[in-house]
Amino acid sequence: MDLQQLVRVANFLGVNAARPTQQGHPNAAKIGILGASQVSTYAVIWPSRHLEAANIAAVAARSEGRAKMFAKQHGIPRSYGSYKELLTDPDLDAVYIGLPNGLHGQWARHALESGKHVLCEKPFCTNAAEARELQSLALEKGLICREAFHYREHPLATRLREITLGPPCHSLEPPTLPQWMVPPAAAGGAGGLLGKLESIDVQVLIPKWVFGDTNIRFLEELAGGAMMDAGTYAVSIMRLLTGSEPRVESASASMRPGSKVVDGAMRARLSWDSGIAGTLHASLQHEGWLPVTEVQVEGERGCLTCKGFIVPFFGNSLRVTTTQAGSMVLSDPAALSYDKGAAATAAAMSNPAFTGSKSKQGEEKRGRGDQVQWTERVFGEKQQTSYYHQLERFTTDLQLLEGRRADRDAGNVKAACAFDAYDSVANAAILDACFEAAGLPLRMPTAEWQQQQQQQQQQYQQQLEK
Template sequence: MVWPSRRVAQAEVVAVAARDGSRAKEYAKQHGIASSYGSYEALLADPDVDAVYVGLPNGLHGQWARAALEAGKHVLCEKPFTANEEEAREVQALARKRGLVCREAFHYREHPLMEHLQSVLCSPGAAGKAAAPGLARRAPVGAPAGTNAGDDQAALGGVLGRLSAIDVAVLIPKWVFGGANIRFQETLAGGAAMDAGCYCLHSIRSLIGGKPQVESATATLAPNSQVVDGSMRGALRWDDPHRSSIRATFTASLQHDGLFPTSTISVRGDKGSLQCSNFIMPVFGNFVRLTTRTEAGDTTTTTTRVYGSGESTYYYQLSRFVRDVQAVQEAAASGDAGALVAASNALAEEGADSIENMRLLDQVYTAAGLAPRLPSALAIMRQLSLAKAQPQETATRLT
């Protein structure tokens, strides 16, 4: 967040907090940040802070997003938004009640590469819809001739024709995090589906639209764990008539055997196919390979690389967040009823996106035979309760 803030004129990092005040102070000194705090509460009490970035472990996202909203701060919260759907609903309800932006930090979605994919596939919302306050999306990037990207459902698939399959994979090599990382801790809402699978589900939803359901999921447990997934595979389906022919599959892994992290999207239709590489970090190299077939059976393959202005996904994300916050602040200051209603509706739409992704993550864990994740406070209480009960059960059996 520090580096992008130096590229976005309207954003400035003014404070940082850590549980260890000396670490926060050293970080502030290293990055030229004016204030540092030894507690999160102290930072939230700072009147110079307008918005907060929550980059804590998964199980703490909801707790501190709520605290920031209660303190009157706008929130950019790391993905996954919360530990589960119930917590996501609670946080977003509070955000709307307070009239504050509370955005899930899917940084990839603001990059021109994602907009290009949506345009090629004529995804719902690809043409000119405002996805949230402050930003009206540009016209489709290179929309295929002969398609109508504004027709949300009838045109879905674009030059690929009627879609039949989409597959998304986010694979992180095991050397990146090792085995003792916080991403494998039950009390921190860890798991491959949470950290990598959330990207899979969100990108599928962003490109296909609708309201998918989890059809199946299979987890491979992390070493020395009975509850945390090191990798997760799953399949989704749609029940609405515009998408019922589409099968979605995903693979998320934090323990992949490969050498480099990969993030790929593959889409098939009755008139062609699309492959996209590195959709999460496109600034480091990407391509979109589009193969189309004519009725005569002739095929054409084109490869496109999308970099936009050359900025990182984090720059685009922070720029979007700043615009959203400014739009909400201006609507509140204007007193204009229409502007306030528009801002409120946009905030509700933004919140619904995060809630929907957490709904699917809960379904994934349930389908895999694992429990949906818990916020850290509840997970710790559960572990303590189980630890207390275990000796009593043993004593009962012995007597």
């Protein structure tokens, strides 16, 4: 492990922070946490210690004792013994929702109705209909309502999209939007180093020992299963790197023992109107000892393989093979400063005598004829986590929308909110289609599931009494 990796681990743990407590800037976004959970710790508490714009001001849990203990442990000023009580706190600007899947929509709705901005863990909702309803409410109230796909905020995601789709076209959207949110300059996926895209294959495999057999991720009443966890990332990155929406052609699920509803793993085949073919494999019962998070993309001019795309700050590897075609211009890894997350363009390397070398950033290049191959590791200038970048954009957008800073155009935030609405609904629609193709029911909110169970119990009792 190199020294920079130690820095990244320290940043993840929040131990390398400028401030160890939640004493934010006067204009900081004051955020309340719903759920005294582990994911809340590493998704918002630790990264907030590096950000003046973020102040974790309150936490709520199902019990007052649990909330107080969590608040004391993390230096959070206020704690509440119920989620509703936190939402009545007039000092809070936003909430982070790190609750089980089936509760996301319910408490996002309550938060929006209370006038709070929302950063909600994936999956945003249990199904596309619920997501559509909530995003309509958020747009109506002019509030940020964002699904927390943190990996997209990391410089690696920007680099991947540049390779598959080409540089963003800032004439179509304001340049202050994240580059992964801006449409590519070339349509049809023909503007990247790989040329016209032909296939994309994604694996997100979590070893079975990580969650065991009794984890809440496997509970039907909480909208659990592999597709609602690992599968959300697989669908998201397929959409991100192709720049368009797929159709689900077929899907098959491996069920959790004793369940006819909850999937332990899911495989699916997808297709795009442009001719791209795709496969995904999502699992929470992987037999291997280590997680697998890998995406492979092939195009008419080459291919890429990326490993570690979900938590890239712990280590990632991006291998690209491509060929020069016509006036195609390639990005030379030796000329790129990936520690800055930048993408400098160099002349195409077409010399048949070109041989392998190493750049100072450790990107390995090889070339033979008109084919070039190299490996990159992308971490960004700040050596920060994807959670940091996610919270930084969320709090910056909130400040702009609330008029607490004027160094950027708040209109761009409104454009981002419109994208948030579209994206969370579109991602949920693909998840729904996978369940339907696998012959499984759509996931439902916990409250709806409980009501359904009560109705079934009542019907059963009525039959017994006849």
